[in-house]
Amino acid sequence: MSTDIRLYAFQCGSTRIPLRNHILGAGLAGEMITTPVIWFLLTHPRGNVIIDGGNPAEVAIPERKHWGKILEMSSVEMSPDEEVTVVLEKHGFDLADIRWIVQSHLHLDHTGGVAEIDEFPNAQVLVTRTEYEWAHHPDAFNDMTYVQADFVKPGVPWVLLEDFEDGWDVFGDGVLRCWRTPGHAAGHQSFEVNLPSGDSYLLAIDAANTVAEIEGRELAGIMVSATDYTRSVQRLHRLAWRADATIVAGHDPVQWATLKHAPDHYA
Ligand SMILES: [Zn+2]
Secondary structure: OOOOOEEEEEEEEEEEEEHHHHEOOOOOOOOEEEEEEEEEEEEOOOOEEEEOOOOOHHHHOHHHOOOHHHHHOOEEEOOHHHOHHHHHHHOOOOHHHEEEEEOOOOOOOOOHHHHOHHHOOOOEEEEEHHHHHHHHOOOOOOHHHOOHHHOOOOOOOEEEEOHHHOOEEOOOOOOEEEEEOOOOOOOOEEEEEEOOOOOEEEEEEOOOOOHHHHOOOOOEOOOOOHHHHHHHHHHHHHHHHHHOOEEEEOOOHHHHHHOOOOOOOEO
16 A cells, blocks of 8 residues: 555546536537546545546446436547546556545446546545435435436445534544535535645536636536535635645646646646
C-alpha cells in the first residue's frame, strides 16, 4: 500500500449531451457538447479512496444500452480499459487497498466504483443519506439520471452520512472532508482535499460543472433546485477561500485539459 498522500485524476470516457442539459438556457437550437467523465483516487496510509469511479464497465458496451432512456438524447464513449478496476491495476494499485468509495452523488456517470463493489473486498461506500434516499426514489424529471442497477443491490456496504455530519473528515486528519453542496442532486457533496505540500483542492464535482458556473456566469442544465445550486456555489467559494484551495469543476473540458492526469498527480 502506498504510504504517501496523493491525488490522482482520471478520465473515464466522455458524454455527448444536449448543451441545454449542461448549461441552463443555452443550446436551445439543439447544440450538443462533449464533456469528460472525471473521477479521482486519493492514496492515504490508512487506505485508498475512490472518489466516484467514473462509469461502470457496461457503459463501454454500447449494445447493452446500460444508461437506458437518457441515451435517446445523449451518448457516451468509453473504452473497456477506462473502467475503474482496470485503470487501478494498470497503474499498480491493489484493489484490496481501497478503503472507501466516496460518492459525490449517485448520477449514472459517477457510479463506477459502487457498481464494481464486489471487486473491492475492504471498501465501504460513503454517501449522504439524502442522496441515497433520493437516488432510490427520484422524481420524474430526474429519474433518467440514475441507473439503479449500479447501486440497488444486496451486499453494498453503505455508510450514510447524516445531515448533522456535514464536513465529515474521512480520516480525521483533515486530508479529505465532505461538504454538502445540494442543488444539482438532492444529496450532493463536494470534497476538500488537503495535501502534504500544503496545496488544497476543492473537488466541486457536479456542484459546479464548469468554471463559468464557479464564476457565477452560468447555471447548470440539470438541477433539483436552482436556489440550492446557487447557494452551494457560494459555499464552494467560502470553503476554497478558507483552505486557499483551487476549485475543480465537475465536467469542464477546458479546465480538465489543464489538470494533471494520472499517472501524474498532486501531492
Ligand atoms: Zn450529476
